[in-house]
Structures are given as structure tokens and as C-alpha cells.
Amino acid sequence: MPIAQQQCNRIFNYVLKFANKNQDLRIEMGNRLYPSAVRFNLKTTGATVAWPHIEPTLAELQQLVVDANTGLPFKNIHFRTSDGGPGLANLEFKEGRFTVDFVERFDQRVIDFCEQLNQIIGKPQSLSQLQKEEREYQEALSKLHTALADVPTSKQEITIDVRKKVEQIGKLKREGQTLTSELTKSLNDMHSLTQKRINAKDVDETQLNQILSYVAQFASNNSELRIKLGNGGPQFNLASTGATIAGFHKEPTLAELQQLVVDTKTGLPFEEISFRRGDSGPGLANIKFEKGRFTVQFVDGYDPKVIDFCEQLNQIIGKPQSLSVMRREEQEYLDALKRLQKAVANIPSSRQGVIAEIGKEIEQVEALKERGSEPVNTLTQSLVNMYASIQNRLSAQETASTTIVNQTQRNQICNYVIDFAKKNSNLRVELEDEARHDVARFNLVSTGATVVWPHKEPTLAELQQLVVDANTGLPFKKIHFRTSDGGPGLANLKFKEGRFTVDFVEGFDQRVIDFCDNLNNIMRQPQNIKSISQDEKEYQEALIKLKSGLAGITSEKRVVFQEIILETQKILKQVEQLKKEGATPTPELTESLINTHAVLQGKMTPEDYQTYAAEVEESSSIGMKILGGIMSALGALVAAVGIVLAATGVGLAAGIATAVAGVGLVAAGVGLFSVKKNTPPEADEMDNSNIPTPIK
Incomplete structure (x- = not known):
């Protein structure tokens, strides 16, 4: 009704x-x-x-x-x-x-x-019964959520499993087709089962015995690998891996292993298993028990047998897991490292600066690998980029001054780009301008494009008409290489500081290295000689001027300015090393020499010099970073010592008084270097055999 x-x-x-x-x-x-x-x-x-x-x-x-x-x-x-x-x-x-x-x-x-x-x-x-049932349901739900908060990280699969079931119960509750009392009972039963799963050991006694038996068997079959259970636990294959002292629990029997005290939560007598090939070094790899399964982290090198070992342990505890991706990534890392080390070994001894710089970068990558703080494929990409960098630097001109591309070179480059694109149809070649807009594209269809964009497959005549970069005369600012539509792409090629350089983004391809080398070969034709000669002339003048200033310091002043002199010598050494390597533009090195001379002469304040040093230190080049650090230290010394030259009439005593007052080297426009002409070096001066005679 x-x-x-x-x-x-x-x-x-x-x-x-x-x-x-x-x-x-x-x-x-x-x-x-x-x-x-x-x-x-x-x-x-x-x-x-x-x-x-x-x-x-x-x-x-x-x-x-x-x-x-x-x-x-x-x-x-x-x-x-x-x-x-x-x-x-x-x-x-x-x-x-x-x-x-x-x-x-x-x-x-x-x-x-x-x-x-x-x-x-x-x-x-009266809805008192409904009220009672609802309250009991909410209490059961709350109790279950509290239990989930106590699930250890090694058993997070419990949390995932229970939450799915709670969602199903919630759905039944919303549909209203199931009695609330029945749903409450399901929650309470789930809570009891969850508590049992939380308190259960990850590894039962049968599984533990299988693990220990497998460890002993594996150690026996691989005597070249030292195996250690836990921190300070039993070890296998000590003698066969070069140990001269017989450690405690050497070669334990299965019965001895079974006597080890196990963890009440995991059921294991160890937290990790470490592998070594000898006494020294960081070790080969570590296997840990995390989140209910065994995981492996390679530290120094790679061995597929350790992968097999880890997979077998997970098989024993009923959590099989394929580590095929890890096998591939570790092998790719090892291959990239070997290729890079081989390239470093082939660097001429005249390029020691490059060898030292790359060596430091390799050490940094290996340290990250040891800590396991970065994905292996990311570190592999770093090694690939280092290899490409070596190829770029070794094939570059000794000088790195900015070069204007002439018409002949430009035509040769355009011809080569088109020829390369035709011969490598599985590589998409995209020419971009300053705003990263494509001005020309090659091999779109052959690399999977479904939409035909403008500027597809330009002819030689069309390419020669493009002038994207007014400074260089090139028809592109950057060349981007791809193998398909998606992803970040394979590599980027740029024209910078008079040469072409390449940076790999995803993967490695020798053809791109060869492409870059050939463009640089085209650029090696004589060009812009006047500009290069002028840069060299200014560099040599600044170098001689600074060395002459050092040579002209009297022995009396050397006592006071000893630390400043030593720091200046470090700057000279670093600048000359960078010049020898040829990776730093000559004008930048010239500027560092001129400013160093200016701060010592009192024509530049220590504050301004330190600001300039900080800019140098922000350079992407490790060598320039080192130079900036030395210059910063010199600026601090100049500001702290604060002594002016006696040659201007201020006098050494007055100069020291000025230093105490905190004025610095800048006082009445005078500085460390003497303004007297033809000042001969003192007899007790440091060895200046490599410093030219002061300019008269």
C-alpha cells in the first residue's frame, strides 16, 4: 500500500x-x-x-x-x-x-x-540487532587492519592477499545480499589465519635442511668461489681461494651446519651469503633474504653460477623466480665495462689527463654498483656514454676553439648525412633546430612511423638550402637518432666548441660513433686559421705573464707569500695539463690565467676572483672543476694574507700591517707582483727552470 x-x-x-x-x-x-x-x-x-x-x-x-x-x-x-x-x-x-x-x-x-x-x-x-551486528562488523574490520600493520616487510604478500579478500567482503556488504553476521565471521576467521601466517617462519625445518645441503654441495662443486654464511659465520673453500690462515668453522659438515641457531622469524641461520674469488677486494656478490625471498646483488664482476644458486634457493622455499633479466643486465654491464677498460688502455700516454679523468668516473660507477643504489642498466648506460666520450675526444682536434663551417665542409656534411641515412634504413635520423623542432627527417617509414610528417626525406638540394644555425652555417643544431617511434631515442649528436660530439641515451650503436668521427674528419680541413692563431697567441702571452710574475718575486717576499706561490703553481700546472689534453677551449684557459695574474697584482678583488672560480668549478668538465677548486683556494689565501707589494712604496712591514687590518692584496691599486722592470730571480728561489725569462 x-x-x-x-x-x-x-x-x-x-x-x-x-x-x-x-x-x-x-x-x-x-x-x-x-x-x-x-x-x-x-x-x-x-x-x-x-x-x-x-x-x-x-x-x-x-x-x-x-x-x-x-x-x-x-x-x-x-x-x-x-x-x-x-x-x-x-x-x-x-x-x-x-x-x-x-x-x-x-x-x-x-x-x-x-x-x-x-x-x-x-x-x-527496533534496529538494536542491526546496530549490534554493524558494530561487531566494524570491530572485526578494525582488528584485521591492525594486524596488517604488524606484517613484516618479508611477508608483504600477506597484506596484498588479505586486502583483496577484504575488498571482496566490502563489495558483498554494499550489495546487501549477504548477512552482516556472516561477513563478520569471515573477517574474524581471516584475522586468525593472518596471525598464524605472520607468526610462521619464512623457511620451515625441511626447507632449511634442503638449503644447507645445497649450499654444501654447491661449495664442493665450485672450489674457486669462497662462500660465507652470515657475518662471522662458517666459510667454504678458504684454502682453494688463497687464504693463508685457516678460519673458524672452515669447511663445516652438514651436521655442523644444522646445529646453527636460526632466526625465530625467518627460520634461517644467516641474513646473507657472500661470495668471493680471493682474499682482497669488495667481493663478488651478496645474496640476501628480503621480503620473503632470496635476492642477489653483484659487487665486483659477474658470475652466472651465483644467479643459478639464488634461483635454486627460491625454488626450495616454494617461491620460484626467474632472474633472466638480471642475467642479461649483469652481462651487459660487464661487457660495457670491459669495452671501456680496453678503450682506456688504448689511449696514448700523451693524454694522461683523459686517462685519469675517465678512471675516476669508472671508479664512481663501480662504487655505485657495489652499493646497489642505482639500477644496473643505468650504470651500464653511464659506461656506454663514457666509451662514446673517449671516441669523441680522441678523434677531436687538439684545439677546441669554435669553428665556422665553410661552404665546402657544409656540402660534404649534407652529402654524408643523406648517404648515411640511405645505407642505414633502420636508423631514423632527425635534424633539429634550437627549439628542438624537426627540420628534416630520414627513414620515418622504415622505422615504424604511421604518420607522414613534413620535411620527410629532403633531397641534397633541399638540405643545402637549410641554414638552421647562423653561427656555424650548419643545417641543424642537433641530430637525433632513433630506432622506432617510442622511447627517449638512441643518441644525440651536437656541434660544440668546434667539434661534433655524441651522447647515447638508450643503448649503444657503433654506427653513430663512426658517423660522428666522419663529420669530425670533414671538419679537420684547414679553416679559420686566423682565429685559432689569435687564441694561441693570447694564451701564450697570458701564460708567460703569470710565470714571469712568479719568477720576479724576491726571496724576502717568498717567505711571506709561500702558500700563495704554491697554489699559483698548481693553477699553472692544471691549466697546462688541460691545454695538453685539448678538451677545454683555449680562450677559457687564457681567461683563468689573466684573472689569476690580476688578483695577484691587486687589480682584481679576492671576492671577484672567488666568484669567477666558482663559475669555473660549475663546469661539466672534471678537469675544469679541479681548476676552479684550486683557484677558489688561492682566492681565500689572498683574502686572508692581505699583503701588498713593497715595490710601490708601501713596504713589507706596512704590507703586513695591511694584512692584519684585513684589507687583502688590493690596497691603493697594488698587489703581489712587483712593478719593477728586469728584476732578476733571487739565488735562493725555487726551481724555475721551466719558467721563461720575464718580459722586458
Whole structure:
């Protein structure tokens, strides 16, 4: 029998009153067509968008179309406390009365609301049993969540498994087809099972015996590998791997291994297993038990037998895992390292600076590998880029001054680009401008492109018409190489400081190295000689000027300025080394010499010099970083000593007084270097055999 209009009005009045009294509860009334036709308390429960039918009046509610079967203008009432989530509870009119089903949690106010509506329609019903069941359900759910918070990291699969089951129970609860008491029982049973799984050892006694037997067998079959269980635990193959002292528990028997004390949580007598090939060095690899399974980390080198060992341990504990990806990554890392080391060995002895620089970078990569702080494929890419860098630097000109490409070279480059693209159809070649926009593309279709973009396959004539970079005259700012549409691409080629250089992004391809070398070969034709000669002339003048200044310092001043002199000599040595390597632009080295001379002469303040040194130190070149550090140290010494030259009439004593006052070398425009002409070196000076005679 439908609800009378008078009862509907009383329901509407009660809804308005309840909504006004409980503004932290959003109330949504709807039907099948419009689930949220009427809404209350949107703003007070976090809504940022004002939907229609907000806060309707009693008159507006009474205008809603009613259901002929029930006499009600709504099918259900949905309660929420915020915008997100499934909501708090659902109230429906079923079988002649109102019923409520809690979704997210229990709230006594919703129980009271439902009881009051049933009271209005003359079908009072106590919901105390429902209240009790809801409370028990929420308590069981809360207890299970608390248990999950205590799951150790080695058993996180328990958390994943239980959360999936809780989601299924929550779905059944929302559907309202299963008794709440039954769902509560499922939660309690799940809690008991979860506690048992948490308290259970990762490895049982049978599995442990299998592991220990396998360790002993593996050690016997691989005498070249020293195996150590845990920190200070038993070791295998000491003598066969070069040990001269017989360690404790050497070559333990299976019975001795079984006597080891196991961890109450994992069931294992060790936290890790380490592998070595000899006494010294960081070791080969470490196997650890983490998150319920064995994992391996290679430290120095690679051995597939250790991968096999780790896979077998996981097989024993019932958690098989293929480490094929790790095998591939470790082998690629090892191959890249060997190739790089071979390239370093072939560097001419005249390029010792390059050898030292690359050597340091290799050490840094190996240190990261040992710590396991970076993905192996990332470190492999670093080694690949180092190899490419060596090829670039060895094939470059001894000088690195900026070169303007002449028309002949430009035509040769355009011809070579087109010829290379034709011969390597599986490489996409993209010519880009300053804004990284493509101005020409080759091999789009053959590398998987499905859309034909502009500038596809330009002819030689079209390419020769392009002048993208006004400074160089080249038809591109950068060349980007790809093997397909997706990903970051294979490599980038740029023209910088008079030469072409390449940087690999993803993978390595010798063809790109050859491409870069051939472009640099084209650039080796005589060109811009006047500019190069001028740079060399200015460098030599600055070098001689600074060396002459040092040679002209008297022995009396050397006592006071000893630290400054030594630091200046370091700068000279580093500059000459960088010049010899040929990787740093000559004008940059000249500038460092001029500024060093200026700060010692008192024409540049220590503060300005240190600012300049900091800029040098920010260079991407390791050699320039070192130079910047030495210059910074010199600037600090100059600021601290603060002595002016006696040659200007200030006098040494007055200069020392000036230093005490903290003025620095800049005082009345004078500095360390003497302004006297033809000052011969003192007899007791340091060895200056390599310093030229002062300019007269």
C-alpha cells in the first residue's frame, strides 16, 4: 500500500530537520533515473562544485514526482561524509519498511534516522540487532587492519592477499545480499589465519635442511668461489681461494651446519651469503633474504653460477623466480665495462689527463654498483656514454676553439648525412633546430612511423638550402637518432666548441660513433686559421705573464707569500695539463690565467676572483672543476694574507700591517707582483727552470 501524502510531508519535514542538525552528513535522495536528484549539506562536506537541487525547501520537495507503488519521491537515501569513497550508508524502502545498510563504517545517527522514518509510516522497528551486528562488523574490520600493520616487510604478500579478500567482503556488504553476521565471521576467521601466517617462519625445518645441503654441495662443486654464511659465520673453500690462515668453522659438515641457531622469524641461520674469488677486494656478490625471498646483488664482476644458486634457493622455499633479466643486465654491464677498460688502455700516454679523468668516473660507477643504489642498466648506460666520450675526444682536434663551417665542409656534411641515412634504413635520423623542432627527417617509414610528417626525406638540394644555425652555417643544431617511434631515442649528436660530439641515451650503436668521427674528419680541413692563431697567441702571452710574475718575486717576499706561490703553481700546472689534453677551449684557459695574474697584482678583488672560480668549478668538465677548486683556494689565501707589494712604496712591514687590518692584496691599486722592470730571480728561489725569462 502506498505511503499517504501526509506521511510523505512528515518524512520531508524530518529530512529537512535532520539535514540541518547534522551538517557533517551529506544526504542524497534519488530514484533509478536520478540517483542524486536532491542533495543536502554539499558545501559542509567538502563539495567544490555546486550541483542542482542544493538545499531544497519543503515546497520543492513536495513537487518531486512520486513512485506510484510506494508513494515516495525517492528510491533510496545515500549518506556520505565527503566527496570520495563508496559512502557511509544506504537507506532503502523495501517490503513496506525502511532498511539501512552500512558501507564504509557504522554511525548511530543513521540508525536513528531509519527508525524514525519507520515510526512515521506506522511500522516501528527496533534496529538494536542491526546496530549490534554493524558494530561487531566494524570491530572485526578494525582488528584485521591492525594486524596488517604488524606484517613484516618479508611477508608483504600477506597484506596484498588479505586486502583483496577484504575488498571482496566490502563489495558483498554494499550489495546487501549477504548477512552482516556472516561477513563478520569471515573477517574474524581471516584475522586468525593472518596471525598464524605472520607468526610462521619464512623457511620451515625441511626447507632449511634442503638449503644447507645445497649450499654444501654447491661449495664442493665450485672450489674457486669462497662462500660465507652470515657475518662471522662458517666459510667454504678458504684454502682453494688463497687464504693463508685457516678460519673458524672452515669447511663445516652438514651436521655442523644444522646445529646453527636460526632466526625465530625467518627460520634461517644467516641474513646473507657472500661470495668471493680471493682474499682482497669488495667481493663478488651478496645474496640476501628480503621480503620473503632470496635476492642477489653483484659487487665486483659477474658470475652466472651465483644467479643459478639464488634461483635454486627460491625454488626450495616454494617461491620460484626467474632472474633472466638480471642475467642479461649483469652481462651487459660487464661487457660495457670491459669495452671501456680496453678503450682506456688504448689511449696514448700523451693524454694522461683523459686517462685519469675517465678512471675516476669508472671508479664512481663501480662504487655505485657495489652499493646497489642505482639500477644496473643505468650504470651500464653511464659506461656506454663514457666509451662514446673517449671516441669523441680522441678523434677531436687538439684545439677546441669554435669553428665556422665553410661552404665546402657544409656540402660534404649534407652529402654524408643523406648517404648515411640511405645505407642505414633502420636508423631514423632527425635534424633539429634550437627549439628542438624537426627540420628534416630520414627513414620515418622504415622505422615504424604511421604518420607522414613534413620535411620527410629532403633531397641534397633541399638540405643545402637549410641554414638552421647562423653561427656555424650548419643545417641543424642537433641530430637525433632513433630506432622506432617510442622511447627517449638512441643518441644525440651536437656541434660544440668546434667539434661534433655524441651522447647515447638508450643503448649503444657503433654506427653513430663512426658517423660522428666522419663529420669530425670533414671538419679537420684547414679553416679559420686566423682565429685559432689569435687564441694561441693570447694564451701564450697570458701564460708567460703569470710565470714571469712568479719568477720576479724576491726571496724576502717568498717567505711571506709561500702558500700563495704554491697554489699559483698548481693553477699553472692544471691549466697546462688541460691545454695538453685539448678538451677545454683555449680562450677559457687564457681567461683563468689573466684573472689569476690580476688578483695577484691587486687589480682584481679576492671576492671577484672567488666568484669567477666558482663559475669555473660549475663546469661539466672534471678537469675544469679541479681548476676552479684550486683557484677558489688561492682566492681565500689572498683574502686572508692581505699583503701588498713593497715595490710601490708601501713596504713589507706596512704590507703586513695591511694584512692584519684585513684589507687583502688590493690596497691603493697594488698587489703581489712587483712593478719593477728586469728584476732578476733571487739565488735562493725555487726551481724555475721551466719558467721563461720575464718580459722586458
